[in-house]
Amino acid sequence: MKKRSIVSITGLAAVMLVSGSAFAWLEKTGERDEALSLKPNRENGIEVYEVCAACHLTEGWGTKDGTFPQIAGQHQTVLVKQLADIREGNRDNPTMYPFAKPESIGGPQAMADVTHYISQLPMNPDNGKGPWEPGTPEWERGKKLFEENCVKCHGEHGEGSAEKFYPKIQGQHYLYMLRQFEWIRDGKRRNANPEMVEQIKNFTDEDMKHVINYVSWIKVPKEDLAPSKDWTNPDFD
């Protein structure tokens, strides 16, 4: 009798641990750290990327309607974390999940190769923008919200931080960011950073649109951009 109750308590603790880890933001995952420690192979990166290009496009630019995010030029650390989270079911992405699995693309070396390749791709010079142009009152309001609530993590120009796994959000599509931001605020994106969730919990839908509008208009440094919006990725000619 006594023994059984110990077993069930241990069982309960294990369940709590597992469900707790599903919400952990930056808990060490073997796969993520291993992928980041490996030397990337460009040729294999291109090969693996073919699968991804079906949705993210060969340029990695995603789509303006927000269905697919731009991933070109993102920090490699962020790409590895997001990919590992999706593989582990820590971020829901039913569309992409089957293509992200080890059976489809391979283990940590393949992750290292493909994410390094994506991080080196030039970004779309014509990302999807919000409705309020720079100088309008709504843009001004978004700028203020951004400075007060976002700069400390995403940086003054939305450049993020490779070292801290904070995503680059400059140059991202407005409609994609709006969806992610809302999911993060409302607790639907399980791998979200708890400090960000806390920071934005009182944002109204209007605050959200204004701040994301501001982000969508931030200028990306020229050297990170493709020469024109008609550029095509020569690795896939």
Ligand code: HEC
């Ligand atoms: C069948 C379509 C599809 C395929 C194939 C696909 N993705 Fe995705 N991917 C998506 C969608 C949709 C999202 C956005 C999901 C959301 O809204 O949360 C996404 C999101 C991502 C993100 C997160 C981006 C961010 O800004 O947080 C990364 C990283 C990513 N994909 C990398 C890859 C890689 C690497 C591959 C190839 C191994 C790949 N994807 C293949 C559809 C796809």
Ligand code: HEC
């Ligand atoms: C405490 C740090 C922190 C603060 C403050 C913060 N963020 Fe974030 N943000 C993050 C992290 C970390 C992620 C990625 C979480 C993950 O791993 O999924 C993220 C993700 C995002 C994403 C999704 C990016 C993508 O590619 O999917 C958007 C959009 C975003 N933040 C916008 C904002 C805006 C706008 C503000 C201010 C109103 C803000 N964030 C405040 C840390 C922060």
